[in-house]
Amino acid sequence: MKNLLLVAGLALAAGAGLGAALGYYEADPLPDNLAKHAAELREQQAADANGEEAAPMPKAVIDGSTYNFDRMERGSKRNHEFHIQNEGDAPLTVAFLSHTCKCTEVLLNGAEVQVEHGVKVAPGDEAVVKLEWVAKTPAGPFRHGATFSTNDPRESRLELIVEGQVVESSTLTPAHLYFGNARIGEKSSQHLVVSAFLEDQVQIVEHEVVTSPPSVAEHMQVR
Template identity: 40%
Template sequence: MNLRAILTTIVVLIAALAGTIWLGRGNSTLETGNSGNPQKSVEDDRPQVSETGPYPKAVVDEELYKFGEMAVGQSLSHKFVLKNEGEAPLEVKKGNTTCKCTLSEMKDNAVAPGESIEIELIWTPKTPQETFGQTATIWTNDPKNQEMKLQIEGTVNNLISFTGDSLGSPNWSLPVMSTEEPVSFTGKIHTKYLDDFKILEMISSNPGLTSSSKPLTPEELKEVDAKSGYGIKITGDPNKFPLGGFMERLTVKTDIPNNLKSEKPDKAHKHADHDGHDHKHDEQAEYKEFVIQVSGNHTGPIRIVPTFGVHWNPKTMVLNLGEFDSKEGKEVTLSMFVEGTEQPLKILSQEIVPDFLKFELKKDDKFQSKTKQRYELKFGVPAGKPSMSFGRGNLANVKLQTNHPNAKEINFRVRFISL
């Protein structure tokens, strides 16, 4: 071997030795740091098994209980019975649990041979679930059964069901308002978990929307697999709604307690305050109320026909301009046919949001009809405006006040995205 090869081998060996020493120092430091305050393991809390015997024997009547169906917010419980069939006291301790778990009292913290205790699992679901499962772990000093898994299973539904229920939010639609005659829709509110409940009050967000209720008949309850419920009739008065699509709210207040274990009130109670006067207290805030979304469309004496390629929704009276280049802008044209008046339609006032939205109404004098008039509607976003979006929740709006006796107010809503 030549001198260069020998020198190279010596350098490699020295580098390897230095690295080994450095790594050894690093590991020594880590071990010293960890050995100072060792963390207590969860396993240390388990009951200790005797090395010589005699031994206890833990026997549970069942390890899985199926609740079946239950309602959101409803607290249900089940008691498992744990018996000691062995020859020594059975030590029992609660381990990890995904629900509330309680153990009945034990003398000297142990179950004597031949005796038993109850282990109660309590579950209060917060949301609907097709299948739910909860588990409680029980530790014992039975050498053959040191860890026991107690389980509960079931299905969670909404406490109250509605016609048109969608993910817990009922949506009802009124028939189209095309004349001055009121229109109505009847839906149902019902439950399979309560023998009885009362509707205390129904409040509408629009004075033109009224409501009434009556208990469901036994036949109607059977159809929806319910114990109790009501039919709710909602009526819309076209004279109190502007033309266009609308979305209103009907708040239904009930006597169902927010805590299902609390009692229902008969009336708002009175008590004497420090000044000696009686004061009423509204307890309805402690009880469940539900909101029904009510949608509809008031077309009245007008009918709108879009030109080719224009996206118009006649049910909601929403014009969708789609996406377009903000540098170029966009403009569309629709035809509007008006009945019920011989006088030309005039705009008395208008509100346009955003204010740069272009709107134009022009009568078609060439259109010949004894019962109708035709108008040309133009909507547009001017070129050169900044990029913006008007969509669900913040639609652009054109509100008109007119001279038509049956179309005094007309609302057009517009959605678009300019890029």
């Protein structure tokens, strides 16, 4: 029994000694090199927070990268300008990469661009990208644009888009009238609808009847 108590006492003493040793080790100060590194890191974080010794950086800011032109007549031409501001404190480089269609012409600060062609924008200044396009596509949705790169890591790629609907100014439904076989002396009539897509109201001020053979037009009336 005494031996058992003695062993238990030694075990408790050893455990207490180990705990003290571990506690002492955890509280031991960092080595000089680690302490120096930690101090330098804290100083750098404080400097960054205060804006000290921050490297000059460009900042590309654009007020809307997508322009919606609503509707335009098929075959017509439109244009729009995008303004890219440099709100940073270092020169901003804006370079042309590509466009989505040959029907879209790209101008950078008034000059036609080539791939990888770019300009430098001083702090507080701006670059102007002008897109000119012709609606050669059939009536329906239209979406084209151009892609640029910059040296602003936060806006390294700019997609400038123009979109909307291409429409016919007016249409006739149906486009052709077929009267079938008509007996001599009998009247036959057909109706068509004139639709206008660019104006709120439409008025027919002139018309021409085209028939096959042309002599049939003499016997037709338009009301």
